[in-house]
Amino acid sequence: MENSTTSHSKRNRVTFGLGTIGRDMVYSLISMYLMFFLTEIKQLSNNAMWWITGIILVARIFDALNDPVMGVIVDNTRTRFGKFKPWITIGALSSGIFTILIFLDYGVSESLFIPLFAVLYLLWGITYTTNDISYWSMMPSLTTNPHEREEIGSFARICANIGLFAVVAGIVPLTNVLGEKFGSMHNGYLVFAIMVVIIMWVGQAITVLGVIEPNRITKNDSHTSLRDLASAIFKNDQLLVTGISMALFMIGYTTTASFGLYFFKYAYGDEGMYSIFALILGISQIIALAIFPMLSKRIARKIIYRYATILVVVGYVVFFFSPMNMIFIGIAGILLFVGQAFIQILMLMFLADTIEYGQLKLGRRNESVTFSIQPFINKMGGAIASGVVGVTVIISGINDAQIPSDVSQNGLFILKFAMMIFPLICIFAGYLIYKRKYIIDARKYDDIIKQLREKGEIL
Template sequence: MERSSNFRKNKFSFGMGTIGRDMVYTMVSMYLMVFITEVVGVSDQTLITITTIMMVARVFDAFNDPIMGVIIDNTRSRIGKYKPWIVIGLFMSAFVAMMLFTDMGLTGTSYIIYFTIFYILWDVAWTMNDISYWSMMPSLSYDQKEREEIGALSRIFANIGLFVVVASVIPVTNMLGEQFGSKKTGFLVYTGILVIIMIVFQMVTVFGVKEPPVIGGADESKTDLKGMLRALFQNDQLLVTAVAMALFMIGYVTTTSFGVYYFKYVFLNEEMYSVFAIVLGVSQILALLVFPWFSRRHSRKTLYGGAIILIVLGYLIFFFSPANMIFIGAAGILLFVGQAFIQLLMLVFLADTIEYGHLKLGKRNESVTFAIQPFINKMGAAVANGIVGYTLVISGINSLNDGELLSQRGLLIMKSAMMLLPLLLIVLSFFIYRKKYIIDEKTYGEIIEKLVIREEDKKEVE
């Protein structure tokens, strides 16, 4: 009973930490580009430069993620190895997010330099918090179903945060802009509100989570650079998961990053975007709520395959949909129900590769392993930002004046970049998973049994 009570407390304390995190992350990842193009207003040349900087900075920082994972795995403190970096990354991210949503009155080269400095700092700060936060998750339970519960609840809270921002960012920043006399100030105040929420809910995780002991007789020696490379490249299931996740995230982030532009320039109704976001938010949260029910009755491969079918149907309906909320909403529900299932499945796939690597290599590297998630998110966002930024220039959107309409050529370019390319990448990720990923429910159970036997043998020797 004590363990069950502790598990429930850990599950909710950990899951609630995602609410504010994903609010701020959504603001930066999805609406920083909107702020730059629609609020600050920059030339095509400046936009191309900033887009390139974002891509290069994210790719460079992504390769630093495993190093941060090593630092976290090697941390020894009174409050554990995860929480110190959660707190440091939290407050750094809060400060830098505020700085990104102001231009300080700078223009041209001065603004580009200012943006570059704080964008790089954002990547560093977020890396500290993100890797330490998510690598804590697999340490909370060795039971696959319990991990799915933790993951599902975390994704539910994360999606609440995400869709609150998606649904409110346009009307609230417009309202704040009118109140303060500047849309720039409206964005800054709105970001400040999100930052406060993030700090409050992250403190719930820091003070509420208590980690259970490790099983399996893991090597507790510190991880060096050679050990990091061994943990990453000799764990074949981690590599398969990483490739599949990367392809999926590039497609998903590309589609979502086009959202505001699509409703504004294709459907010519920016206000529809908030309604659309509410429909999607509710449907995705409901999908995560029912996931455990489906998980008890179907294998993970079956759930993944069903989710891919929903996503394909959603993209096809969206591509041919007129400016009608019924068709748009139906497409969105299919897309984001499927997406919710896949994101949760990939989270637990990644968690299960830790025990696989533990058995194969003799050492648990939670943070190095979970460094793959922000690595993939950053690479995905870098590629997606590149696709969005260049598409805005090539399609002619960035150079449109108020009242001007997008040409048919520009419309086709945007729809193809937003839907056809992502669909191809997401389907490809599914085939890689089906072909190469071997840790099903039965195999994972065998891994845990072998780790327990190894721990018992070690105790007998001692």
């Protein structure tokens, strides 16, 4: 297959991937640790937490529904800087500012903090989406070569996981140190937030200044209307299948990850071990992502997905029945997160391939609209995960607990069920849907590209 970006492929792979380190640090801080910050650092009451949980759920759903609209805006953008980079820049700068504002101590009562939080959280979601959609939809515009996409996507996911696990492994020790230095744990989290925002801004600058977009890989430059938006999503059956499978996976993955700090503080009984556990899992995921391009050249994606799902199932089962022993928990975590790493990159590739499928089927190429499904899914998954976490910490007694022994055995069972069994059901259901409905394999994709070239739709 012809390589459309050979001269710039290595540079683009590096500069595109580096841009997501800070992005995922910011996203991980908000999606995984904001609830912990509100319950453990701000120590909001149960009544306030019910309100906060509802606000997060509604705000993420509202923001997620706006994602495809943002995809249309990006697809219709025409500037001398391209259609992606202006929105990447605007979204990075504004979402970084709102990240910092969320962690500021305003010194107000809970009744005033709740509406203030609602406004800031909603604005954070909208501005982060602006960056997220434009950033990820740039990737399929760089090449139609599937192996190049896998290399770009794998390196980007490696960088994303570096960002994610830098936060996961560093948040406890760094916020403790920063809290002592700046007078309170609240200030510690604020300074930590400022640090990750600066890293995001630097990384996004590398992407904006470093990525060289090909002049065109397609002749399709037509305007996308809101009616076309609905057609691009609902008439692309493979996009819908991928979206549903991806949503179920993200609900499970995000729910498990969001409970990590609670698990080690209240179930395992040693909050400090969380950082060590996270570091081991982070290294495991990065290794899995690094070897994915080599595996995919020798093994069909559907086979990789099958064995990745088996790893996830075994990991959850071992984790649920494991005694509070770090060896068993560590083995379960490695199985679980290595499998999840493979599924993450597979979902990204499945999503990218539906662009050409939709272009052939519908006669229109919609990169940003298609990739708006990814942040939509991430937010819906995050919304449901936040809802599960919020309700669980309240009904299990964790929000009222001062020390681990304050949580009953029944409360710990509720925590483990929500963290492990519910996500397992979601991820396995996503695999079954993919297995029965997804039809784009390597041969099918090559045939799609061949037909598009014959019609002059890909240059």
